Amino acid sequence: MLTLDRKDTPSMIDTTQTAIFVQNLRMSFSKRVGGSLLKPKIEHFPAVDDISFQVNRGEIYGILGPNGSGKSTLIRAISTLLIPDSGVVKIFGLDIKKDEAKIRKMLNRVSVDAAFYKKLSPRENLLYSAGLYGLPQKEAEQKSLDILKRLGLREKAFYEPLEEMSRGMQQKVAIARAFLASPIVVLLDEPTTGLDPKSRRDVQEFVLELRDVHDATIILTTHDMPEAERLCDRIAFIHNGKFVAEGTAAELVAKVGPGKTLEDAFIELTGDDLNSDEEEQ
Template sequence: MDKQVIALRGLTKKYGTFTAVEKLDLTINKGEIFGLLGPNGAGKTTTILMMMGLTEPGAGTAHVCGINSTKDPIAVKKVVGYMPDNVGFYDSMSALENLMFIGELNGIPRSEVQKEAIAVMDLVGLPAEAIHKKTAAYSRGMKQRLGLAEVLIKKPEVVVLDEPTLGIDPSGVKEFLSLILRLSREKGLTVLLSSHHLHQVQQVCDRVGIFVKGKLLIEGDIASLSNSLFSGKSFEVNVSFKNPIDLPWKDEAALLQLPTVKEVSVYDHAIWVSGSEDITPDIVRFLVEKGYPITGVHKKEYGLEDIYQKYFDNNIKENVNQ
C-alpha cells in the first residue's frame, strides 16, 4: 500500500469574504511528483503555505509525514524543503557562502558544511567555477539550481516547488525538470510542483490536479483523466491517402474490431481512427495489407492542455445550463 506523505483534508482559507482555498482534499504518496495546476490567483501558493504551517487554515487539516502542519509547523519545516517562485540570496556573498550559511542554520556542523555544500551543488549541476561567484552575477537558471541545492542540503523528505521554471529559457527548463525527475526517482523524494505551465508539468508529473478559484476541480494521472474526459478516445490517428477512397463497410467493420478502437470516420482523402490506446502500427499494417496507398500518418494523443481545455469547456456548459 502506498504511504501517504501529504494529506490535506477539508483545507479552507478565507480572507474576509474572499475564499482563497475551499474544502481541499488531497493525498500525495511517497515518491510521487504531483503537479498542482491552475492560473495565477487560483490558490496554489495559499495551499502550500497552509501545508507548511506558514499560515493557519480557517478549517480543515494539513498533515505532512504524519505531522500536523498547524500544530507543529517547526517539525514540518524540518522534513520539507520549499523553493518559492522568487528565490532570494545574499548578493554580496558567493554561492558557496550562501549555501554554507543555510546549511549551518539547518544544523550541519561547521566542520562538515563546506563539504556538504559542494556535494549538493555538484548534484544540481552547478559548475565548479561558479561556486565562488557572487550570486548577484548568477542568471535566473543558475539561481534556480542554487535554490534547489538550498532545499536539498537539509535532506528533506518532501520538496515543494512553487512556479520553479519562471523566467528560465526553454533549454534550462528541460534540464531543470529532468533534474527534478532524476532526484525524485533516485532519492525517493516526494515532490509537489505548483505551476501554470501545463506542457512542462506533463513532462515529469505522475499525477496532476487542476486548481481554480480555490477548488480542486479534478485530479489523477494524465491517461485516466484523458480517458474520462474524452469517452475513452485518448488518441486519434489520421491516415491520408494519395487518392480519394471509399472504404468498404467490411474494412470499416474490421478496423472497429481492432483492440481499443472506438470510432472510424471516412473523409475524402483520409480516415480518422480514435480509441483508448495507441495502436497506430496495427492500423497502418491493416491498411497496407489491404492495398490502400498511404501518403501520411498523423497521430494525436490528448495531453494536459487538451484535458485542461476540455474540462473548462464542460464546466462552462454546466454553469450556463444551471
C-alpha cells in the same frame, strides 16, 4: 551520483502514514473592494477553498492552474508558512499545527520568491543555511557544489555575489538550498519557470532523481504541460481555489475524449486557459 543520504529522517517518520494528507483546507485573504480611505469596504475571498487530497510516499503530485488560482497559497499553507483558516494538513501523520518544528525539519519549499543575501555568494548563502540546519560546513559545501554542478551552474559562479547572477541562476541556488537538508517532502512552486530549455531539463532530471533514488515525495506546480506529463504521477487542476479534477495525465485526458491533449483537458475541465491572468497585483 549525488550524496543526499538522510541520517535522521527515517526514525522521525512513520512510513505507514500517507506522506501528505490535506483535508478541507481553507485559506482566505481580505481585499479592499471600495468604500473610502477611512471606511474601506473589505471583502474576504477564499484563495484555497475546501481542498482535500493525498500524496503517497514517493509520488510526484502536480498542481496546475491559471495565475491567481491558489497554487502558491496552497503550497505555503502546507509548508507551515501560512496558518490556514480551517482544515487538516498532515505530513507522515504529523499535524502542521501541533508538530510544526518537526515538520519543518523534514519538508522544504522552493519558490520563485526565494530570499537570499544578495551581496553574498551562493557558497556563503548556502553555508549560512547549512548552519541553520546544523549541517557540518565542509559536507554542506561539497553537497551544494555537487547539486549546483548537477543543475548546470558553472563552478566560478559559486563564489560570486548572487546579485550579479541571472534569475535562472538564482533559481538553481534556491533549489540547491532546499535540498541541503535532504528533505523527505519537497514542495516545488514553479521550479522551472524562467529557466532556459537545457536548465529546465537539468532541473526536471534532478526532480526525477530525487523521487527515484532519494525517496522524496514531491508536490510541484507548473504552467508547463509537457513538464507535468513528464514528471507527475498524478495531477490536480485547480481553479478559483478549488480542485476541479484529479488523476494521471492519461486519466485527465480521457475525461475529455480521444485525440485530446492535457492542455485541452485543462481548458475543458476548468473553462479557463492557462495563459489567462486573473491576478490583481
